[in-house]
Amino acid sequence: MVGLNALSKLFRKTIGPRIEALGLLPQRYYLHRALDALEKDDIDEAVRMVTLAGNDKKDARWRLVCQQVIFRCRVLASQHEKQLDRFETEMEIFGKPIELSDTYLRLQKAEERARDILRSYEMTLFNQLNGRKSDPVTAE
Amino acid sequence: MDRKLSIPGGLTGALVGLAAELALEEITGMEIVNGLLAVIGAGFGLIRIDRRIYEATVNLLKRVPVEANSDYRDVLEQIDEMSLELPELRESFVKLVQAGIEAQKA
Numbered sequence: 001m002v003g004l005n006a007l008s009k010l011f012r013k014t015i016g017p018r019i020e021a022l023g024l025l026p027q028r029y030y031l032h033r034a035l036d037a038l039e040k041d042d043i044d045e046a047v048r049m050v051t052l053a054g055n056d057k058k059d060a061r062w063r064l065v066c067q068q069v070i071f072r073c074r075v076l077a078s079q080h081e082k083q084l085d086r087f088e089t090e091m092e093i094f095g096k097p098i099e100l101s102d103t104y105l106r107l108q109k110a111e112e113r114a115r116d117i118l119r120s121y122e123m124t125l126f127n128q129l130n131g132r133k134s135d136p137v138t139a140e
Numbered sequence: 141m142d143r144k145l146s147i148p149g150g151l152t153g154a155l156v157g158l159a160a161e162l163a164l165e166e167i168t169g170m171e172i173v174n175g176l177l178a179v180i181g182a183g184f185g186l187i188r189i190d191r192r193i194y195e196a197t198v199n200l201l202k203r204v205p206v207e208a209n210s211d212y213r214d215v216l217e218q219i220d221e222m223s224l225e226l227p228e229l230r231e232s233f234v235k236l237v238q239a240g241i242e243a244q245k246a
Contacts, residue, residue, distance in 0.1 A: 006164065028189045035196050060228065061193060067229035068196055074222045075204055126225075 023055040031065050038069055041076070047121050054128055066129050073122040080115035084108065197232045 019025065030053035037045035046069045054062050087108050204222075206215055223230045 031189055032192065035192050038196060039199065061189065064193055064228045064232065065196070067223075067226040068193075068200055070226060071200055071222055071229055072203075075200075078218075078222070079205060 020052070023052045027053045027056060027059075027062065031061060034065055034069065038065075038072060041072070043069065043073060043076070043118065043121055046072075047125060050125060051128065058128075058131075063129065066125050070122050070125050070129070073118045073125070077115050077118040077122070080111045080118070084111045084115070087111070197229070198236065201233065201236065 020030075023030075030049045034046045034049035034053060037043070037049060050062070050066050050069055054066065058066075087104060091104065201219070204215065204219060219233060223233060
């Protein structure tokens with residue numbers, strides 16, 4: 001039992017990711033991994049797994065998981081949007097203190113960037129859902 | 141054939157197994173039991189994919205942020221807006237809401 005597990009661990013740490021990236025594993029495997037990633041809000045991984053799962057066939061299960069990831073992207077993007085609105089309202093009401101202006105600016109940029117990344121993920125999956133080609137998204 | 145169970149034998153076997161596992165973990169740095177559980181979990185996940193998709197749908201709704209001053213209509217409106225052009229997911233949400241209403245009636 002221990003030997004089998006050690007072998008599977010070894011597989012997952014060595015050639016596993018390469019085989020996974022080739023998209024040769026069953027679609028259910030990728031969907032399962034996408035749902036795991038979605039649960040952890042690891043959107044980059046969820047998008048990657050949904051993309052790999054949809055290489056061969058885009059059946060009802062794939063469509064639903066894909067839409068779940070899009071939905072989550074929209075929810076998270078709207079949270080960042082609200083945070084941006086909050087910053088702007090606070091700056092309008094209280095003014096922009098000089099000592100905090102840099103911090104505000106950095107936070108604002110971070111929120112904008114997070115929102116934009118989520119929107120591009122959403123667009124990537126939306127294009128796949130509708131059978132359109134799109135450039136892969138990479139989070140820096 | 142007459143087989144006798146030996147409790148000391150069983151305990152010794154368990155102890156040896158545990159020692160072997162700990163030794164292997166120390167040498168290789170691999171978490172054997174956790175790894176095994178992960179593999180079993182992934183196996184069950186493959187079989188139970190429909191159930192997992194259903195649970196993920198419920199989870200998605202649970203994780204929609206609700207602000208303190210918003211009522212259920214605001215939340216519904218938000219869900220409606222977020223699920224635009226996602227027909228299958230929208231249908232799943234409707235079914236979940238209907239099931240919830242039915243459960244409340246019962």
